Amino acid sequence: MHYRIKDTFEESVLEYDRFENIDTNNDLIKIGMYAYHLARWVRYFPLSQIxxxxxxxxxxxxxxxxxxxxxxxxxxxxxxxxxxxxxxxxxxxxxxxxxxxxxxxxxxxLRHPDVSDKIVKRLRDFYRAYDNQLSMMFNRTFTWMDEDV
Known part of the structure; x- marks a missing residue:
């Protein structure tokens, strides 16, 4: 795993040269793409066993x-x-x-950093497709998917 932790949370999760993009090459972001990771597991184990x-x-x-x-x-x-x-x-x-x-x-x-509402929204928007896929895979909605969290 390659976590790139920089001076601020925002610098850590956004691309260096284009701050409008989420840095999908940073494992801080990749680790939360649960559906992506589970897709590999279901090649070997049926969803009914997970x-x-x-x-x-x-x-x-x-x-x-x-x-x-x-x-x-x-x-x-x-x-x-x-x-x-x-x-x-x-x-x-x-x-x-x-x-x-x-x-x-x-x-x-660990202590959680203060994160602006703008960055939280961008991260929620980024993860939404993965979360929707996870919900469909397991036929359930997880608490972190709640917009009010």
């Missing part, structure tokens, strides 16, 4: 997403609401079973 966890659902209701995964894998029901608790300081779900455990804030991803 489940995509929706991180937005998992973040707000981990039990719901885990139950969906259990159903997909045809596993006996295991996960319950009491297996998780909402941490009052981080507002993130933590494991309550078999022991209470939370990710340290430092383990929970």
């Amino acid at each position: 489940y995509l966890v929706d991180g937005g659902v998992f973040k707000t209701d981990p039990v719901k997403e885990l139950k969906n995964l259990e159903r997909f894998l045809q596993l006996p029901r295991y996960f319950k609401k009491e297996h998780f608790f909402l941490h009052p300081k981080t507002n993130l779900y933590c494991s309550a079973f078999p022991i209470k455990r939370c990710l340290d804030k430092r383990q929970k991803g």
Whole structure:
């Protein structure tokens, strides 16, 4: 992977010489083209064997997403609401079973940059075709596809 991280987020995701274009050669952009990547996987595995966890659902209701995964894998029901608790300081779900455990804030991803609404719109416009293709492949809409996010 070749991530080109520059001084600003905008410089990192836009082409150097033509700032009106998304830099599709930068893996920061390519990694989000999920339908493109999954098209290669479905040459070897049928879609019926692939489940995509929706991180937005998992973040707000981990039990719901885990139950969906259990159903997909045809596993006996295991996960319950009491297996998780909402941490009052981080507002993130933590494991309550078999022991209470939370990710340290430092383990929970990188700090997100401030991004202008204009760049967010351009990125949404760029990814829309890939997201539509992904929705059609899996017959579902994922939370990050919501314009209000």
